[in-house]
């Protein structure tokens with residue numbers, strides 16, 4: 021790989037999306053981070069224009085990793101170690117709203133956490149350094165706005181609707197929700213449900229990376245009184261079409277996204293956001309912990325700082 025070329029954009033593929041189209045593979049890397057190896061080797065590839073990107077399959081290339089066991093810390097740390105600054109993550113989701121039909125694409129702006137505390141969800145966990153990242157707006161506002169326009173354009177004429185400004189519930193799984201839970205999430209204001217956006221989005225924030233989710237609806241979950249509850253078979257029916265549409269979207273937007281990341285127009289919010297999140301008394305304590313955290317936040321934890 022030409023060292024002058026930067027890999028600024030990372031794409032995380034979810035269920036059904038294990039590769040992208042129209043790419044020339046440059047190399048596959050499997051970096052060991054202080055949090056282990058990523059879910060799968062990361063493909064560094066070139067778009068036809070020569071723009072580089074990094075692609076990672078969240079559940080592994082053979083979909084062997086359960087949602088609760090996805091090594092999200094290693095995934096985010098590995099992408100950051102490659103120079104990635106903005107992540108576009110794809111996810112197959114259930115719809116909690118009639119107007120969001122299977123096959124539709126959605127850009128959520130809020131998350132309700134219904135994971136059960138079994139997923140390591142902070143890079144600071146297990147260290148002596150205490151930090152509290154802001155997460156009130158869990159996705160990168162500028163990146164989401166940018167995607168709203170560009171994904172909207174990419175989908176026009178494709179017969180696929182794009183919904184924006186929605187709230188996604190992240191549940192533990194692997195079983196789907198009960199009808200009662202599904203109704204409760206609607207009453208809470210949830211519009212979508214998946215098992216994967218957390219802790220991924222939290223970790224991207226701690227690593228000061230821009231992060232947005234392109235949610236692809238596969239089913240109506242289990243809230244509709246006169247319909248069958250969601251089954252894996254129902255999800256699989258829509259996964260392939262959604263993955264094809266996702267590949268069309270990435271092929272259409274990634275060059276422009278790289279350019280927007282390079283000129284800084286979508287990256288201004290997260291860079292520097294952890295500076296005042298680290299409790300000052302803990303920051304200088306333990307050299308081993310500092311070394312570990314330097315892998316995601318070199319600005320604050322490298323030896324010179």
Ligand SMILES: CSC[C@H]1O[C@H](OP(=O)(O)O)[C@H](O)[C@@H]1O
Nearest residue numbers: 034035087111112214215216255
């Ligand atoms: C295959 S249905 C449940 C599974 O699908 C979603 O995965 P991903 O977000 O990686 O596309 C959902 O979050 C569950 O993990």
Ligand SMILES: Nc1ncnc2[nH]cnc12
Nearest residue numbers: 112113114213214215241
């Ligand atoms: N109904 C659902 N619940 C949780 N995760 C999902 N992924 C796709 N459909 C889902």
